[in-house]
Amino acid sequence: MSRLHVVSGKGGTGKTTVAAALALALATGGRRTLLVEVEGRQGIAQLFETATLPYEERKIAVAPGGGEVFALAIDPELALLDYLQMFYKMGSAGRALKKLGAIDFATTVAPGLRDVLLTGKACEAVRRKGKDGRFAYDSVVMDAPPTGRITRFLNVNDEVAGLARVGPIHNQAQAVMRVLKSPETAVHLVTLLEEMPVQETVDGIAELRDEDLAVGAVVINMVRPAILDAAAVDLAATGGRAGIARALAAAGLGSARPGGRAEQLVEPLIEQAHEHAERVGLERVQRAELARLGLPTHELEQLTEGVDLAGLYRLAADLRKQWLA
Numbered sequence: 578m579s580r581l582h583v584v585s586g587k588g589g590t591g592k593t594t595v596a597a598a599l600a601l602a603l604a605t606g607g608r609r610t611l612l613v614e615v616e617g618r619q620g621i622a623q624l625f626e627t628a629t630l631p632y633e634e635r636k637i638a639v640a641p642g643g644g645e646v647f648a649l650a651i652d653p654e655l656a657l658l659d660y661l662q663m664f665y666k667m668g669s670a671g672r673a674l675k676k677l678g679a680i681d682f683a684t685t686v687a688p689g690l691r692d693v694l695l696t697g698k699a700c701e702a703v704r705r706k707g708k709d710g711r712f713a714y715d716s717v718v719m720d721a722p723p724t725g726r727i728t729r730f731l732n733v734n735d736e737v738a739g740l741a742r743v744g745p746i747h748n749q750a751q752a753v754m755r756v757l758k759s760p761e762t763a764v765h766l767v768t769l770l771e772e773m774p775v776q777e778t779v780d781g782i783a784e785l786r787d788e789d790l791a792v793g794a795v796v797i798n799m800v801r802p803a804i805l806d807a808a809a810v811d812l813a814a815t816g817g818r819a820g821i822a823r824a825l826a827a828a829g830l831g832s833a834r835p836g837g838r839a840e841q842l843v844e845p846l847i848e849q850a851h852e853h854a855e856r857v858g859l860e861r862v863q864r865a866e867l868a869r870l871g872l873p874t875h876e877l878e879q880l881t882e883g884v885d886l887a888g889l890y891r892l893a894a895d896l897r898k899q900w901l902a
Contacts, residue, residue, distance in 0.1 A: 579763035579793060581703045581756065582718045585727040585781070586767030587774045591798045593620040594884050594892070595767045595877065596720040601893035602900060604644030608715040611702050612637075614650045615695045616722060621648050626886050632656075634702075640893070647714070649698070656694035692733045693750050700756040724766060724781035731757055731764070732788050763793030768867070770797060770860040775867060782870055795872050796896075797864075799879040803857045818843050875899040 582599060586592035593614075600612040611634060614621050622630050625637045630650035638646040705713040722730050733750050756762060764785055768778040782792050822833040822840045831838020867874055877895060880888045 579761060579791075580712070580714075580716055581699065581762040582716060582793065583721045583727070583731065583762065583764040584718060584767060584796075585721045585724050585764060586796075586798075587725075587769075587777045588723050590767045590769050590774050591884075592723070592767040593618075593720050594624060594889070595765075595796050595798055595896075596718050597621060597624045598877070598889055598892040598896050599765070599900075600646050600716075600718040601638060601640050601890065602897035603716040603718065604638075604640035604646050605893075605897050606640075606642040606644060608640075608644045609713070610640075610644070610646050611714045611717045612646055612648045613699045613702070613717060613719045614648070615699075615719065617650065617652070619650065621650070621720065624884065624886075624889055641890075649702070651695050651698050653691045653694050656698055659698075690746065692730050693746065693753060696731065696733055696757065697749055697753045700753050703756055703761060721764075724777050727764065727781060728784040728788055728790065731785075731790055733757075758789055758791075760791070763791050765793045765796060767796045767798050769799055770863045772859075772863065775863045779866065779870065782872070792872060794900075795867055795870065795874045797867070797874060797876045800876045801856075801879050803860075804853060818847075821846065 582596075582603070584592050584596035584599060586595070597612060600610045604610040612621055614630065619629055621637070622628065625648070627637050630637075630648055632650065632652045632655045634647045634649045636645055637648045640646060699717055699719050702714055703712075703717050707713055721727055733753050766778045766781055768774040778795060782795075785792050819833075821843050822837075826833035826837070826839040830842060831840075833839045875896060876899075877892050880891070882888070884892070
């Protein structure tokens with residue numbers, strides 16, 4: 578079973594929400610999960626209604642059954658300082674370089690190095706063990722960059738090839754790739770039942786597979802219920818108008834007589850029903866497109882009231898149930 582879960586998706590699909598829900602789900606039953614943020618947006622802090630996350634692992638939630646969720650917002654500059662101290666013992670010198678702006682310069686002009694630092698921190702957490710020989714975390718969940726950048730972000734070995742072919746940076750990149758291309762890692766993509774997110778998911782999976790990066794599951798987020806099918810809509814449109822007017826009148830929405838309020842509401846209601854049936858049909862096409870990928874697919878409902886902390890736990894429970902099915 579994978580221990581590093583990389584969560585990506587097109588912007589606007591709710592990948593951060595899904596990553597947070599997955600971290601909670603994996604922590605259920607007394608397990609320890611680390612939720613890692615690499616884009617500096619502090620989305621995790623907002624979801625868990627906590628203070629801005631520092632560059633340190635901090636407990637942010639307790640899962641059902643006593644499990645714990647820790648979070649880490651990785652700062653590339655501070656990660657580079659860690660790197661300089663770890664490999665070159667440059668603790669004070671590194672801090673001096675930071676004051677001069679050299680650290681920010683290095684992580685900006687060398688994006689490959691930046692990705693090594695970001696992915697390397699997560700991979701270190703995956704491999705870290707305590708004094709008892711057990712892994713520090715049962716699972717690590719990374720809220721990763723969007724689908725359009727995820728393959729390049731994870732393929733740090735190629736990114737670093739132009740920076741260093743030997744030495745500590747090269748060795749670090751190799752160590753990271755050993756984790757990312759091992760059975761310990763799976764990349765999960767979040768999508769909506771809409772044409773553009775689904776197409777980007779299909780393309781992203783093809784790119785990941787081309788680079789031998791293991792794809793785990795597809796999570797369809799913000800799924801709306803199908804209230805009416807096309808047959809029910811057609812029935813209402815062709816022969817059920819009088820019955821609909823009577824039902825509206827019985828609900829207290831005016832009179833069902835010709836020209837009455839209930840009778841006037843029938844046509845707009847049927848129009849909305851047609852729009853709903855059309856949406857359901859389009860979503861059916863997108864589901865079929867995703868099914869052709871041959872991957873495990875999980876669905877999370879759209880929370881009409883928005884995702885607060887209670888809603889996040891609700892999504893986590895649903896995801897946990899599906900993940901272990």
